Amino acid sequence: MTSTEKTEKPDELFIDLHVKYIQTLDTKKDDLEYWLTEHLRLSGVYWGLTALDLMNNVDALNKEDVVKYVVSCQHDNGGFGGHVGHDPHLLYTLYAVQILVIEDSLDAVNVEKIVEYVASRQDRQTGAFTGDEWGEIDTRFSYTAISCLSLLKRLDAIDVKKAIEYIMLCKNFDGGFGNTPGAESHAGQIFCCVGALAIVNSLHLVDADLLGWWLCERQLKNGGLNGRPEKLEDVCYSWWVLSALSILGRLHWINKEKLIEFILAAQDSESGGIADRPGDMVDVFHTLFGITGLSLLGYPGLKPVDPVYCLPKYVVQRIGLVV
Amino acid sequence: MTNIIKIIFSRKITAITVMHGRKRVKPTAEVEKLRKEKEASKIKEYNGIVAACFEKKSKCEFDKEAFILTTKILSQNPDFYTIWNLRRSILLNEISEDCSEEEKQQKFSSELLFLQEVFRHNPKSYWIFNHRRWCLDTMPNPDWKSELDLVGKMLDMDARNFHGWDYRRYVITRLSCIDSNALNLCKTEFDFTTTKINQNFSNYSAWHQRSKLLPNLLEDEQLGDQGKKNLIDQEFELVKSAFYTDPDDQSAWLYHWWLIGRDILPLTKQERINLLKREIATVKELQEIEPESKWCLQTLLVLLRELKYISELNTKEAMNIDEEVITICDQLMNIDKMRAKRFEDLRSKVIFEKTTNNLVQTSPNAQQEIIKDKG
Numbered sequence: 242m243t244s245t246e247k248t249e250k251p252d253e254l255f256i257d258l259h260v261k262y263i264q265t266l267d268t269k270k271d272d273l274e275y276w277l278t279e280h281l282r283l284s285g286v287y288w289g290l291t292a293l294d295l296m297n298n299v300d301a302l303n304k305e306d307v308v309k310y311v312v313s314c315q316h317d318n319g320g321f322g323g324h325v326g327h328d329p330h331l332l333y334t335l336y337a338v339q340i341l342v343i344e345d346s347l348d349a350v351n352v353e354k355i356v357e358y359v360a361s362r363q364d365r366q367t368g369a370f371t372g373d374e375w376g377e378i379d380t381r382f383s384y385t386a387i388s389c390l391s392l393l394k395r396l397d398a399i400d401v402k403k404a405i406e407y408i409m410l411c412k413n414f415d416g417g418f419g420n421t422p423g424a425e426s427h428a429g430q431i432f433c434c435v436g437a438l439a440i441v442n443s444l445h446l447v448d449a450d451l452l453g454w455w456l457c458e459r460q461l462k463n464g465g466l467n468g469r470p471e472k473l474e475d476v477c478y479s480w481w482v483l484s485a486l487s488i489l490g491r492l493h494w495i496n497k498e499k500l501i502e503f504i505l506a507a508q509d510s511e512s513g514g515i516a517d518r519p520g521d522m523v524d525v526f527h528t529l530f531g532i533t534g535l536s537l538l539g540y541p542g543l544k545p546v547d548p549v550y551c552l553p554k555y556v557v558q559r560i561g562l563v564v
Numbered sequence: 565m566t567n568i569i570k571i572i573f574s575r576k577i578t579a580i581t582v583m584h585g586r587k588r589v590k591p592t593a594e595v596e597k598l599r600k601e602k603e604a605s606k607i608k609e610y611n612g613i614v615a616a617c618f619e620k621k622s623k624c625e626f627d628k629e630a631f632i633l634t635t636k637i638l639s640q641n642p643d644f645y646t647i648w649n650l651r652r653s654i655l656l657n658e659i660s661e662d663c664s665e666e667e668k669q670q671k672f673s674s675e676l677l678f679l680q681e682v683f684r685h686n687p688k689s690y691w692i693f694n695h696r697r698w699c700l701d702t703m704p705n706p707d708w709k710s711e712l713d714l715v716g717k718m719l720d721m722d723a724r725n726f727h728g729w730d731y732r733r734y735v736i737t738r739l740s741c742i743d744s745n746a747l748n749l750c751k752t753e754f755d756f757t758t759t760k761i762n763q764n765f766s767n768y769s770a771w772h773q774r775s776k777l778l779p780n781l782l783e784d785e786q787l788g789d790q791g792k793k794n795l796i797d798q799e800f801e802l803v804k805s806a807f808y809t810d811p812d813d814q815s816a817w818l819y820h821w822w823l824i825g826r827d828i829l830p831l832t833k834q835e836r837i838n839l840l841k842r843e844i845a846t847v848k849e850l851q852e853i854e855p856e857s858k859w860c861l862q863t864l865l866v867l868l869r870e871l872k873y874i875s876e877l878n879t880k881e882a883m884n885i886d887e888e889v890i891t892i893c894d895q896l897m898n899i900d901k902m903r904a905k906r907f908e909d910l911r912s913k914v915i916f917e918k919t920t921n922n923l924v925q926t927s928p929n930a931q932q933e934i935i936k937d938k939g
Contacts, residue, residue, distance in 0.1 A: 273603045276610055277641050278581040285581050326618060327646040375649060377694045414775035414822040423733050425726050425772045457903050458814060470768040470814050471724065475584070494909075496902040509588065517584050526582040 250519075251510050252502075254535060256542060259528060260298045262513030263289040266525055280323040283314050287336040288529040290343055294553045295532050295544045299343065308346045311337050318361075319354030320373070330373045331362050335385040338392050343556050352393055359386050360398040368403030379420045380411050384433035388550060391440045392560065401441050408434050409446060416451030428459060428468040432481040436549045439488050449489045456486050457494035464499030465518060475517045476507050480530035483537050484548035497538050504531045613637055621650050626657035635678070642686050648695050655702075665704045672703035680714075687718070693727050697734060708742065711735045716756075723760060724769050733773075750780045758802070765806040768815040775822055782830065796829055800843075808850060811857040821866050826874075833874060840871045858900045861892050865910065868892075879921070886918050 266289060269275045278285075286307060293301045314321045314337060320329025321337040334355060341347050362370045362382065370382035383404055390396045410422040411434060417426025418434035431452070438444050459466040459482045465474025466482045479500060486492045506519040507527070514523030515531035536546040545554040550562075591599070613636050620630035634651040637644055655675070659668045679696050686692060700706040712735050718728040736753060740746045754777045760770035778799065782792055803823065806816030822828060824843065831839060844867045851860040872885045893911035897904045 271600045271604065271607070273606050273610070274581075276607055276614075279614075280644050280646065281581045322646065328649050330645065373649075375652065375694065375698065377690070379690075413772060415772075415818050419726075421730065421733075423773075423776050424730050425769050427726060454906065455818070457906055460902050471766055473585075491906075494903055494906040499902065511590070516588065520588055522583045522586040522588045524581055524583045 250502075251505050251508050254505060254540060254542065255508055255510060255513060256296045256298075258510070258513030259508075259515070259532070260293060260296060260301050260513075262509075262523070262528065263293055263525060264301050280327055282324040283311070283321065283333050283336050283340075284323065285525050286310065287340050288525045290340055291552060292525070292529040292532045294343055294556070295536050295546055296542075297544060304344050304346070307340060308344055308349050311340050312349055315350055315354075317354075319351065319356070319358030328373065329358065331359065331370065331382050331385045331389075332372065334359060335389045338389050339550075339552055342392055342560060343552065345559070347393070352395075356390065356393060356395045356398050359389050362386055363399050363404065365400055365403065368400060368405070368407035370404070380408055380418060380430050380437075381420065381433050383408055384437040387437045387440050391562065392550065394560075396441070405438065405441060405443050405446070408437060415455045416448045417455055426455065426469060428456070428466075428478050428481040428485070431456070432485045435485045435488050439549050444488070447489065449491065453486060453489050453491035453494055456482050456489075457491070460495045460500065464496065464501075464503035466495070466500065473518070474503065476504055476515055476527045476534065477517065477530040479504060479534040480537075480551075483534050484551070487537055487548040492537065501535065501538055501540060504534055507531060610637075610640065617647065617650065626650075626654040630654055639682060642682050642689050642692055645691050648691050652695070652698060659702075669704050672699050675699050687722065687725060688727055690727070693731055696731075700738070706738070708735055708739045712739065719760070723764065723767050726769065729769050729773060747780070747784055750777055753777055754781060761802070761806070765809055766813045766815055771815045771819045775819065779828065792830065799823060804846060807859070811850060811854045811859055814859065817859045817863055820863065824867065824870060837871065837875055840867055840874075843867055844871070856899055858896060861896050861899070865889060865892055865896075882921070883918065886914050889914050 266285065286302075290299065290302055290307065293299050310325075311321070313325045314323070314327070314333065316322065316329045318329060319334075320331070321333040322328050322330065323333045327333075337350070338347075338355065341349065362372070363386065364371065364378070369378045370386045371378055372382050386399060387396070387401075387404060390398055408418070411418045411420070411424065411430070413419060413426045415426050418430050419425050419427060420430050424430070435444070435447060435452075438446060458470075459468070459478060461467060461474045463474060465476070466478045467474050468478040468481065483492065483495070483500075486494060503519070504515070507516045507521070507523075508514070508531070509516065509523045512523070514525070515528040516523045517527050532543065533546045533551060536543040537548060546552070547554045547557045550557050613633055617630065617633040617637060620627070620633065631651065631654045634647050634654065637647045638651065641647075655671065658671060663671075676696065676699055679692055679699070683689075683692050700708075700711065712732070715728055715732045715735060718725060719732065722728065736749055740749050743749060754774065757770045757774040757777065760767050761774070778795075781787075781795060784791075787795065800823070803816050803820045806813070807820065810816075820843075824840065826836075829836075829839075844864065847860050847863050847867065851857060851864070854860060868885050868889050872882055875881075877885070890911055893907040893914070896907040897911075900907070
């Protein structure tokens, strides 16, 4: 009844296909999945737009439409939701700012209100950040807040020293970081903590050799990277592990060629998009992180990506940030 | 950054946003047509419920009807965080009105059962755990022992589910507020990690948890010097069994490196030197049986470097260690080609140290100044 495609091993990046794939994401309205993921709409725009920009096709999405959509997700308290009418949350607030920075349209929103919202998420006693008023704490939110305020040039709005203190409470026996004090090291959290520390000039607090060692051990025989020991390889970890290694100056500790091979093999050579691993279904999330991974590895035809902000380098430079 | 969302479907659905572990199939046009027809009614129904729910929300009608709508949505889509928020608002509204403690308790008990059901299909959703924590922190009489049992079962099902371990730590923290004997809890948790490790030496999550508990146990004054020594010896025995059983598993090795670290065990300098020499011998013994084991070799690098750092070696002894380290780096560059550059970096560093050693006074303190870090 259904046919599976032949096993393929693409050795080139199908930029045109991926651009088309991203452009058609919003047309899948007759898929239930499209409706079940409405809360990720804003995230999807960030993932898609960043990928497009890195592939030199930022105009493949209409700028006016994108900005209008982002603006429609903002609440009175300054925070942004995942979609129109969805509750404000720190995560989506960062996505909103990232999108507006790419589109060079921060003037379309009330920036001061955003700063107020983000700053209000910090617990001044512990330095930790909650995702929203319901109080979930996670170092992802530390990164989100620090990155967001850094892009807005308003790090003065939070207690940076306390924020660092909290992140350091999350450091583990293997040099890595978890989501809260006591939590296991995980590549996603490591990216967040290392990225946050990089923004606030505190990388010296990281044991770069030990953590670099742990990170490069994420590369498996098939060239892909996993997120922690004994887990499966996944294209998205290729970003989080790679960006952390890059920030720590140890990108050369993994085998570049094998990783490129792995990411390229995860493409859908017919319809475009990149999956978590070769042979699986593609999605825009993995498409972005496949592209950012390749960009960090210097793959030709892509703009350089900034490993701290996960934005095209030229965008970060354009707003005058040097990390 | 966002949650890594694992959306579990029982039917093949086109991926739009985030997918993990779903095989790619290219259905025929006919199959696609059938699927879309089937989904059309589901989409209509789902969107209808969501629209109704948002209308309730916009009118601040936090009532039973709204609650039922949230149940329908969240059963199907537990990552729809705005709906969890609404559900909490409804619950808060219900318990703020004329509501006895017993009624409140009952509402939250039902809520916990609902969560268990949703969890069964979505064991890795941040939002489900958030809501569970909120319920327990809001209800009159949370049963922490029962929660501990529950999370024990979760970790039986998936010993590496970090949401489960995080949740366990949260429950233990709450329990320790009630049970003033924090050390006791620490001991039982430590034993829990021993059980998990004995079930599977590769349980990195258990080793990690252990690394958080051991320092607390070592601080127990009642233990005494002999008690501490026994605890430390037992720890090395456990680690040794683990890496002898599976020399390729990184968990025990990384835990071993941490144990050897300077801040962990309360040892004198001479005790530390003896420990390092003993461990070097242990690992070399294993290395003879498993000459291709990269973890044996990597561990020798760590141990030798540490030995050089803390001992007062004369130039000859230090040079011997350097030579040995360089040889091991060469071996590793061959055995673990993927990470060759990592070993190349270390090799270069050691050569640099060797060369520059002659340019400064050869007192032990000066040597230590040069080797600024453990690597």
